[in-house]
Amino acid sequence: MPLDRDAAHYLFGVMRLKQGAEVLLFNGADGEWRATVAEAGKRGGTLEPQRRTRPQTMPPDLWLMFAPVKKARTDFIVEKAVEMGVRRLLPVATEFTNSERIRQDRLQSHAREAAEQCGATFVPEVADLAKLPDVLSAWPEDRRLMFCDEAQAGGDGPAARPFAEAGGPGPWAVLIGPEGGFSDRERARLHAMEAAHVASLGPRILRADTAAVAAITLWQLRFGDWT
Amino acid sequence: MPLDRDAAHYLFGVMRLKQGAEVLLFNGADGEWRATVAEAGKRGGTLEPQRRTRPQTMPPDLWLMFAPVKKARTDFIVEKAVEMGVRRLLPVATEFTNSERIRQDRLQSHAREAAEQCGATFVPEVADLAKLPDVLSAWPEDRRLMFCDEAQAGGDGPAARPFAEAGGPGPWAVLIGPEGGFSDRERARLHAMEAAHVASLGPRILRADTAAVAAITLWQLRFGDWT
Known part of the structure; x- marks a missing residue:
């Protein structure tokens, strides 16, 4: 999964995560996933989703x-x-x-x-x-x-x-x-x-x-x- | 009603109330009262309660x-x-x-x-x-x-x-x-x-x-x- 500049800045600049570090991801549709940092750059990077840690749950309407x-x-x-x-x-x-x-x-x-x-x-x-x-x-x-x-x-x-x-x-x-x-x-x-x-x-x-x-x-x- | 130093500082120093100004008072037992400033000094003063504006109400236990x-x-x-x-x-x-x-x-x-x-x-x-x-x-x-x-x-x-x-x-x-x-x-x-x-x-x-x-x-x- 490619990262945009803001996300890369936050993960690698602010949080100082390195290749191989684990993060939790969610996109509002597919639940929560554990992912690892595959590539970490100043202006971009990639995360590799590993497994789903939580199902998607929607609040009431x-x-x-x-x-x-x-x-x-x-x-x-x-x-x-x-x-x-x-x-x-x-x-x-x-x-x-x-x-x-x-x-x-x-x-x-x-x-x-x-x-x-x-x-x-x-x-x-x-x-x-x-x-x-x-x-x-x-x-x-x-x-x-x-x-x-x-x-x-x-x-x-x-x-x-x-x-x-x-x-x-x-x-x-x-x-x-x-x-x-x-x-x-x-x-x-x-x-x-x-x-x-x-x-x-x-x-x-x-x-x-x-x-x-x-x-x-x-x-x-x-x-x-x-x- | 005499005022202590802190109350006098707040009312006359911070809020800059003058003699005759109106304030609302409560003491946790007698409801809310409208009072006027009778004396305003740097280290003390007096308030004159005029009339009760709200009855005392206690929250549940x-x-x-x-x-x-x-x-x-x-x-x-x-x-x-x-x-x-x-x-x-x-x-x-x-x-x-x-x-x-x-x-x-x-x-x-x-x-x-x-x-x-x-x-x-x-x-x-x-x-x-x-x-x-x-x-x-x-x-x-x-x-x-x-x-x-x-x-x-x-x-x-x-x-x-x-x-x-x-x-x-x-x-x-x-x-x-x-x-x-x-x-x-x-x-x-x-x-x-x-x-x-x-x-x-x-x-x-x-x-x-x-x-x-x-x-x-x-x-x-x-x-x-x-x-």
Whole structure:
């Protein structure tokens, strides 16, 4: 297996591996493999896969949608989501989102590193930042949406069904709002969606990264692979 | 209400509050109060409580026991535990714990800051680092213990009851192991405890800070104040 320049730099420049050294490989489709370094160069090299050490395992079909917060906490959200088991990460800009931009490439690398750290064989895709209304307008018909609404009082409009009453498995997404919460308009829009289910994360105010872990735990217990 | 030197330095030196400025106060017993600055000096001052803005609310009688990890992640565990609602934090040294020491005073300040951030009116006590066997030897008779065991295969000894089958409320503790897991001896000891219940946090390996949030979520849903 040929290595590109970045991988060669990391393995042979940073980690200083020599010919014959062993590494664990995964590509998100074929499980985890033990491989040996066949050739080690400054700008390239080759790995020779030896045997499969773990089968491919996919996380459940769960997306995490989150409003980017400060850099360190956004990194944490990505790391935690990978550990907890999600299929796709969608950063969304809401009315009260502080960050207008994300470094998609940096978050994607961060997701890869988190997968390496926790022994996952799958790296979720990190999508580009999109506006929440745009994401909701193109919402896939068969995917349900769990959102956590601190201001449970729903106002005059329709109220989304409680997550506790959602039945059956299938594709889902978990939406974590920004630290300032959703706007009234966003809240009304979410509550009016057929696919939406509202969940409570307790009586205390959680930071966005804490809320992400708690909400994914809730979902995994109910519909995921935590048995 | 007189202020000590540290509080005066923070309010008048760092935050540059003047006489008449408003602050929110809590002492862990009387709820949250709005107060005004009556006197502001370099080494002291006085606050005048005006009215109670929130009643005192106590988290459920849950302890979090955790093996200290690297500084930033230990800080996160403390912060997350405060947000999620625990009554007491007990750092414990296990056989595979990397850190032999903690800065109890620093973690206690961190807990206070986390409570201020999330609008809690209670700051959990952070105990001094203790050895796990010592803590277990003095285990209070009426407190149950939920622990998360990655190596679910229990060996030859007795196996603790599953958390899912634990009944009734009452005092509890959640125990999060070090990133290297528990030793065989520790695992056998825990499984043999009458008070112990074992929980699963899914098929992936979680970092200690992620495991803390997930485990407290599990507990809060079952026995806590997340309704």
